[in-house]
Amino acid sequence: MFLENSNKHQQYLIQLPKISQNVADIQTLYSPKDFYHTLLKAILGAKHRIYIVSLYLEKDQGGEVILNALYQARKVNPNIDIVVLVDLHRAQRSRIGGSNTINTTNADWYYQIAESYPDVNVPVYGVPINTREALGILHLKGFIVDNNVIYSGASINNVYLHKQNKYRYDRYYMINNQLLADSLLIYIKQQFLTKSAVNKLNDITCNKSSNCHIKNYNIRLFRHSLRYADYCYEGSTAQDELTITPLVGLGTKSILNQTIHHLICSINTNITLCTPYFNMPAKLSRDLVSQLRKGKQIEVIVGDKTANDFYINSDNHFKIIGILPYLYEINLRSFIKGLQNYLDNGQLIIRLWKHGENSYHIKGLWADKEWLLLTGNNFNQRSWRLDLENALLIHDPNNELYYQREQELTLIRTYTKMLNHYTELQSIADYPVNVRKIIRRLRPILIHRLINQII
Structure with a gap:
């Protein structure tokens, strides 16, 4: 029975459409600074198109360098196609836990920058995945620069680009593949740029405040359309070569969630899973436990609570948002408490990442040295239910990425x-x-359960 079920999951992966990929055109980057320099160089050297999709592009030193580089690229080459898309709600508020003394939001800043370049058009669109940020955000990843896809879970600001003392550690890939880049771009154009819910945040020809008010009805229609949208491309079914399958999804029944489930359940020997926030959907927890019971090895690399971006040092004024890292740790402790025998025999490996005051933001899966999942998905309940997520599933049957993967x-x-x-x-x-x-105070009234659904 176990073999039959495993074959069912493997058959699902085999039948996924795939895009052929030359190994020489995949470059793994190993640090935030490498990511920053690669992104900046790509922008300044672009010839035809630059599409930046990010949760946020922050008003700070790192964000300013990237946004000004986009304007310079357009100024030098007026024919280049440049578009920036960010989460609407995130752009219209200050950073959670940040200072309230600065009233200028990222959206205000985009408008100010546009005014300083009156003859250069670099549209910045706000994308509302739901009527409230707590109910869903734009968590799509992948920057398109000509035929390159720069894929990372990182957004754009000082800490992700390691512009100052602290960094936030993520995964970073530069993939040259026209078919892959085109498939991501077609999705953006069809699903975002044609919808009334998606509007420019920096259009100086309009009243700035008019872009801040979108009818909830339009947002709901937009969200509904995203549930059924997918990447479009002519894929092959090749199983003996290096390939990439782009995946996108919104909601519990999305193809991305299904693929994560099948990937975990298909392993022959071992899997490594990385997540910064341990708050797994029950389905994924059951999948991991089931694989342990079948004798498979599971490695989970998760951030220490002090490496969480919401962690507040005891020297600073404590705010309510600061309990999140503790809730994640409670979840992790509860998960492994009943699996202590697997820790003892080495089947379950739990690693906590901590490096000074830096933070950890790595997500992804490595299965049987054959499959790699690059994603911004946190494998938590929020990503499973509320956010718009995507991923690149790499099939490497001949172990061509061995060195990069192991490094x-x-x-x-x-x-x-x-x-x-x-x-x-x-x-x-x-x-x-x-x-x-x-x-x-939260536990008796079960509010902690509600928090777990939206973090």
Whole structure:
């Protein structure tokens, strides 16, 4: 029965349409600074098109360098096609946990920059995935520069680009493939740029405030259309060569979620999963436990709570958002507590990433040294249900990416500590007093469960 089920999952992966890929045209980047320099060089050297899709492009030093580079590229080459798309709600608010003394939002800044380049058009569109940010965000990844796809879970700001002292660690790939780039671009044009819910945030020919008010009806129609949209391309069914399958999805039944499920259930020997926020949907948790019971090895690399971007150092004023890293740790402790025997026999490997005051944002799957999933998906309940997510599934049957894969995993593991027992994670009793008070107030009324659904 186990073999039959495994074959069913493997058959699903085999039948996915695939795009052929030359191994010489895949470059893995290993640091935020490499990502920054590669992105900037690509923008300044672009000839035909630049499409930037990101959760946010921040008003800070890193964001300013990239946005000004886009304007310079358009100024030098007026015929180049340049478009920036960001999450609408994220663009219209200040950073969570940030200072309230600065009232200028990213959307305001995009408008100001556009005014400083009156003769250069670089449209920045706001994309509303739902009527409220808490109910869904634009979490699509992949920058298109000519025929290159620069794929990372990173957004654009100082910490993701390592412009100052701290960095946020992610995965970074430069893939040259015209068919892949075209498929991502067609999706953007058809699903975003033709919809009334998607509007420019920096159109200086219009009243700036008019772009901030979109009818909820239009947003709901837009979200509904995204549930049924997919990447369009002429794929092959080749199983003996290096290929890439682009995946996109919104909602629990999306093709992306289905593929993640089948990928986990199809493994023959082992899988490595990375996520910054441990808050897995029940389905994925069951899949992992099922594979452990079948004798497979599972490695999970997750950020230490202090490497979470919401973590607040004890020296700083504590805010309610600061309980999130503790809730993630509670989830992780609960998950591995009942699986201690698998930790003991080495089937389950849990690694915590921590490097100074830097943060961890790596997501993805490595299965049987044959499949790689590049994604911005956090494998959490929010990404499973609410956000618009995508991924690139790489099939490497001949192990052509062996060196790059092993180098990337080695570097990810460098700043990790392997857990031997669930008690190495703190319990609620060990947390700071203000954190304990908040959690104990939430638990009796089950609000922590609601929080888990939207983080």
